[in-house]
Amino acid sequence: MTALSRQKLTQTRETSHDIYDVERIREDFPILGQKVNGKPLVYLDNAATSQKPQAVIDVIKTYYATENSNIHRGVHTLSERATRAYESARSEVKRFINAQEDREIIFVRGSTEGINLVANSYGRKFIQSGDEIIISWMEHHSNIVPWQLLCEEKDAVLRVVPINDDGELMLNEYEKLLSTRTKLVSIAHVSNALGSINPVKTIVEMAHSRGIPVLIDGAQAAPHMPVDVTEMDCDFYVFSGHKLYGPTGIGILYGKAHLLEDMPPYQGGGDMIKSVTFEKTLYNVVPYKFEAGTPNIAGAIGLGTAIHYVNSIGLERINAYERELLSYATEAISEIKGIRIIGTAKEKAGILSFILEGVHAHDVGTVLDHEGIALRTGHHCAQPVMQRFGVPATARASLGLYNTREEIDALVRALYKVIEVFR
Amino acid sequence: MSDLQELYQQVVLDHSKRPRNFRKLEDANHTAEGYNPLCGDHYHIYLKVEDNTVKDVGFEGAGCAISKASASLMTDSVKGKSRAEIEILFNKFHDMITGKVEPTSAELEKLSVFSGVREFPVRVKCASLAWHTLRAALDAEGKTVTTE
Numbered sequence: 001m002t003a004l005s006r007q008k009l010t011q012t013r014e015t016s017h018d019i020y021d022v023e024r025i026r027e028d029f030p031i032l033g034q035k036v037n038g039k040p041l042v043y044l045d046n047a048a049t050s051q052k053p054q055a056v057i058d059v060i061k062t063y064y065a066t067e068n069s070n071i072h073r074g075v076h077t078l079s080e081r082a083t084r085a086y087e088s089a090r091s092e093v094k095r096f097i098n099a100q101e102d103r104e105i106i107f108v109r110g111s112t113e114g115i116n117l118v119a120n121s122y123g124r125k126f127i128q129s130g131d132e133i134i135i136s137w138m139e140h141h142s143n144i145v146p147w148q149l150l151c152e153e154k155d156a157v158l159r160v161v162p163i164n165d166d167g168e169l170m171l172n173e174y175e176k177l178l179s180t181r182t183k184l185v186s187i188a189h190v191s192n193a194l195g196s197i198n199p200v201k202t203i204v205e206m207a208h209s210r211g212i213p214v215l216i217d218g219a220q221a222a223p224h225m226p227v228d229v230t231e232m233d234c235d236f237y238v239f240s241g242h243k244l245y246g247p248t249g250i251g252i253l254y255g256k257a258h259l260l261e262d263m264p265p266y267q268g269g270g271d272m273i274k275s276v277t278f279e280k281t282l283y284n285v286v287p288y289k290f291e292a293g294t295p296n297i298a299g300a301i302g303l304g305t306a307i308h309y310v311n312s313i314g315l316e317r318i319n320a321y322e323r324e325l326l327s328y329a330t331e332a333i334s335e336i337k338g339i340r341i342i343g344t345a346k347e348k349a350g351i352l353s354f355i356l357e358g359v360h361a362h363d364v365g366t367v368l369d370h371e372g373i374a375l376r377t378g379h380h381c382a383q384p385v386m387q388r389f390g391v392p393a394t395a396r397a398s399l400g401l402y403n404t405r406e407e408i409d410a411l412v413r414a415l416y417k418v419i420e421v422f423r
Numbered sequence: 424m425s426d427l428q429e430l431y432q433q434v435v436l437d438h439s440k441r442p443r444n445f446r447k448l449e450d451a452n453h454t455a456e457g458y459n460p461l462c463g464d465h466y467h468i469y470l471k472v473e474d475n476t477v478k479d480v481g482f483e484g485a486g487c488a489i490s491k492a493s494a495s496l497m498t499d500s501v502k503g504k505s506r507a508e509i510e511i512l513f514n515k516f517h518d519m520i521t522g523k524v525e526p527t528s529a530e531l532e533k534l535s536v537f538s539g540v541r542e543f544p545v546r547v548k549c550a551s552l553a554w555h556t557l558r559a560a561l562d563a564e565g566k567t568v569t570t571e
């Protein structure tokens with residue numbers, strides 16, 4: 001860190017009423033204290049998955065040690081306790097994204113399953129031959145392939161909103177694609193490969209003015225900015241627990257209650273029924289209609305605790321901190337000769353994708369790993385984005401609430417090492 | 424020598440920057456395409472096979488330093504060899520990069536520069552992509568192989 005930037009940081013800290021004590025926050029994450037390849041771990045792969053605070057690790061351990069039981073079934077004490085913990089996690093999620101009712105929160109395995117649920121349930125019922133579904137060029141494969149599968153089955157058409165050279169969604173082109181044939185819009189809140197923040201409220205408004213429902217993929221947004229589904233007015237919103245400092249295998253599908261009511265079940269099994277005979281089965285009410293089988297109870301409780309943890313710091317503050325860190329990182333990396341940043345949208349979340357001239361991203365990743373720096377290299381499950389920018393792969397540093405300027409400085413030093421090796 | 428220096432030896436870097444036999448063979452009678460979906464490495468291998476022997480070999484494509492250098496050095500080392508000889512060489516090479524055997528420079532000759540790969544398990548696919556593609560080209564024409 002330069003003397004000037006250190007001074008700037010000190011000033012920020014002194015003038016702030018509420019100090020963002022990143023060193024204190026780091027102590028909550030036991031994994032961050034370790035060394036990798038003999039160097040202090042610098043974890044910059046938060047868009048892939050985030051690390052877990054001790055509180056989340058502890059609550060999962062405590063659940064299995066003291067409360068483990070199946071939910072919504074037994075009359076015994078443990079089952080009641082497990083049910084209460086699971087359902088209070090649902091309420092925690094409801095408050096977190098400002099949904100109207102608990103039943104609008106469906107526990108799924110992650111964002112991918114949330115999108116697949118909507119494609120399979122809503123899509124199969126309401127999408128017909130010749131209908132159109134709109135996605136964008138910056139989608140993760142999980143917001144492309146489920147719709148392709150549906151379109152193939154229903155003989156429907158997938159339409160793709162293009163992006164400009166900065167990696168921003170072209171709203172004028174989106175407007176042109178909206179038509180009477182459009183039956184659903186599904187777009188990322190934040191691009192995982194570029195970091196672009198999409199104007200989701202406008203996207204929803206434009207679709208709603210034509211009566212078209214909208215799904216927003218919030219996998220890369222929920223951990224980094226306040227999300228208010230009521231204000232956004234989206235019809236569906238998905239996000240993953242493990243990117244939000246919670247466990248893997250748990251995620252959320254939010255859906256407006258009246259839409260969920262109209263949708264057929266996604267999977268059949270226990271807990272999703274009211275009564276079963278061989279002649280007729282009555283389905284359970286929302287949200288249980290969509291939660292067949294024993295769910296990931298510990299995961300849901302872990303996610304509830306992760307949300308509680310994030311709230312204890314405050315998403316506004318996390319957002320402000322990460323934005324400042326992103327601009328520091330962008331500036332520092334841009335100064336390196338031969339670096340090209342992929343994704344230069346005006347509105348960006350903490351994702352910095354780049355290529356280093358003459359060195360393949362995979363080789364960059366290997367050298368950085370050797371320096372203890374964990375970041376993602378490859379196509380980030382967004383191959384159309386790579387094709388759009390004419391690169392086979394990028395290196396991607398993605399920030400979390402515990403990253404520091406010192407870590408960015410370590411990344412810059414390691415990138416100079418890459419240049420030295422491949423000179 | 425550190426692990427990293429052993430992985431990116433000068434010979435490897437040289438071949439990745441100036442690959443040998445980096446051309447399409449117009450008179451190829453066996454070709455195959457190889458792709459590593461993990462990192463996007465993508466190569467075409469062209470072979471001219473006569474009397475069960477590789478008379479000429481060329482390759483095109485793009486990828487990381489390890490995959491490109493491996494393709495380059497492979498083309499140098501298989502020219503003039505029979506299908507059976509290539510198979511033996513591939514097995515020795517694969518055993519070396521996966522750490523099953525210690526590098527034996529005499530038999531593998533220049534290919535032993537890839538011995539450092541054994542310390543980087545995720546890079547084994549990079550080093551072996553060209554070889555899998557070569558074997559696919561020998562087996563059948565126009566087939567795409569992936570490392571997955």
